[in-house]
Amino acid sequence: MLEELPLTQWKGPYDADTKARAVAALESGAVLFFPRLPFRLLNSETQFLTAGVADGKAKNISLDHTTGRMQASSLTGDKAQALAAMIERFGAGAASLVRDLLPYREVERARTSFRPVQVKGRSYSKISDDRLLHVDAFPSRPMRDGRRILRFFANVAPDSPRHWHVGEPFEDFARAFLPRLTPHPPGRSWLYDKLGVTRGRRSRYDETMLSLHDAAKRDDAFQQTSPQDAISFPPGSCWLVFTDVVLHAALGGEFALEQTFHLDVGQMADPAKAPIKVLERLRGESVA
Ligand SMILES: [Fe+2]
Numbered sequence: 001m002l003e004e005l006p007l008t009q010w011k012g013p014y015d016a017d018t019k020a021r022a023v024a025a026l027e028s029g030a031v032l033f034f035p036r037l038p039f040r041l042l043n044s045e046t047q048f049l050t051a052g053v054a055d056g057k058a059k060n061i062s063l064d065h066t067t068g069r070m071q072a073s074s075l076t077g078d079k080a081q082a083l084a085a086m087i088e089r090f091g092a093g094a095a096s097l098v099r100d101l102l103p104y105r106e107v108e109r110a111r112t113s114f115r116p117v118q119v120k121g122r123s124y125s126k127i128s129d130d131r132l133l134h135v136d137a138f139p140s141r142p143m144r145d146g147r148r149i150l151r152f153f154a155n156v157a158p159d160s161p162r163h164w165h166v167g168e169p170f171e172d173f174a175r176a177f178l179p180r181l182t183p184h185p186p187g188r189s190w191l192y193d194k195l196g197v198t199r200g201r202r203s204r205y206d207e208t209m210l211s212l213h214d215a216a217k218r219d220d221a222f223q224q225t226s227p228q229d230a231i232s233f234p235p236g237s238c239w240l241v242f243t244d245v246v247l248h249a250a251l252g253g254e255f256a257l258e259q260t261f262h263l264d265v266g267q268m269a270d271p272a273k274a275p276i277k278v279l280e281r282l283r284g285e286s287v288a
Contacts, residue, residue, distance in 0.1 A: 001166055001231075002031050003021065003022070003030040003032050004035060005022060005033065007097075007101075010093040010096055011100055012096075012097075012100025012101065022101050022102060023102055024269070026241070027242070027270050028273065029170060032240040033231075033233070034237060034240070035234070036237075037097075037237070038235075038236035038237070039093065039154040039156055041086065041156060042086070045082070045083075048082075048083050048116070049116070049157070049158065049255050050116065051117045051254075052074060053073055053074060053114075053116050054072060054073065054074060054117055055073060055074045058072035059115065059117060059122070060113040060115050060258075061083070061087070061115075061116065062111045062114075063087045063091065063111065063112045063114075065091055068084065068088075070083070087113075087257065090257045090259065091109065091112035094112075094259035095259065095261075098150070098240070098261060104268075106263065106264070106267060107261050107262070107267070108262040108263065109259065109261060110260040110262055111260055112257070112258070112259045113259075113260075114257055115256045115257070116255055118252075118253075119131060119162075119250050119252050119253050120251070120252045126218055127214055127218075129217065131249055131250060132217040132223055132249055133165060133228065133247050133248065134213050134217055134247065135170065135173075135209065135212060135216070135245060135248075135275070136149050137206065137212070137244065139210060140197065140198050140199060141199055142198055142200050142202045142203060143203075143244070144205070144206070145203065145264075145276065146274050146275065146276025146277070146288065147265070148242055148262060149242065149261075149262065150241075150242050150243075150261040151240070151243045151259065152238065152239075152259045152261070153238060153239050153240075153256055153257070154256065155235050155236065155237055155253065155256055156235070156256065156257055157235050157254050157255040158235060158255075161234050161235065161252075162233040162250070162252070162253030163231070163232055163253055164230070164231045164233065164249060164250055165249040165251060166228060166246060166247065166248055167226055167247030167248070168226055168227045168247065170246070170247070170275055171282070173216070173226075173247055174278060175282055177212055177215050177216065178208075178212075178279070178282055178283065180215070181208065181212070183207075184202075189206070203287070204287045204288070205279065205287045208287055209244065209275065216247070228247075233253070244275050245273075276288065
């Protein structure tokens with residue numbers, strides 16, 4: 001469930017044994033844990049360790065590294081620029097680590113986020129409550145033919161650990177939930193695409209993953225009784241995980257940074273471990 005890697009550098013080269021362990025564990029559904037890899041803030045950046053830097057509407061501040069556009073921050077002017085620079089430095093570091101540690105030749109670096117609001121005590125609808133066990137599925141960003149969601153996190157809180165729960169293997173979860181999913185109405189993915197609700201049209205894979213995400217969060221018995229392990233990520237540590245296959249819940253903590261990556265299933269060392277392949281095996285048909 002947790003594969004600890006003693007890396008201390010954000011850039012490679014890393015030794016062959018470490019790289020082999022990393023990809024095998026990651027693709028098997030483990031969380032890669034880097035206890036000795038702190039993301040260090042500059043002295044001037046510690047001012048951003050307050051919930052006040054968020055605009056209060058979205059849970060995360062996000063940065064699009066291709067445009068430099070930052071969303072959901074309350075800051076303006078020089079302070080906004082300095083916060084964006086901190087988020088970008090983290091995102092670039094995460095990208096170099098992923099590039100040097102893993103065998104994937106084409107990894108898309110998507111949004112980078114800063115999560116400055118304490119997880120505990122927030123109130124959300126069930127579907128948007130990430131304190132409930134779930135696999136990630138993005139309502140507006142279709143993954144079409146099973147494109148993967150890989151996320152790199154850093155706990156930058158000065159003294160509070162980030163608490164997660166990690167659930168049972170994806171295949172066990174999907175086997176239990178698939179028979180009770182209700183099919184999405186025909187035409188809806190087409191309409192959402194036309195209306196610009198989604199960036200591109202959702203595939204059956206996207207619809208299935210969204211349904212699994214929602215069904216897990218709505219099922220109180222599953223949340224309370226399904227097997228789960230608690231993980232505590234201490235301040236100054238990082239972790240990397242395929243969040244589309246690992247059931248996870250973020251229960252507590254503040255001040256985390258996160259970089260999302262996407263890659264095609266064909267890039268994987270073992271594509272059979274992709275959630276789309278698991279769903280196809282269970283359903284006996286294509287879901288792309
Ligand atoms: Fe998540």
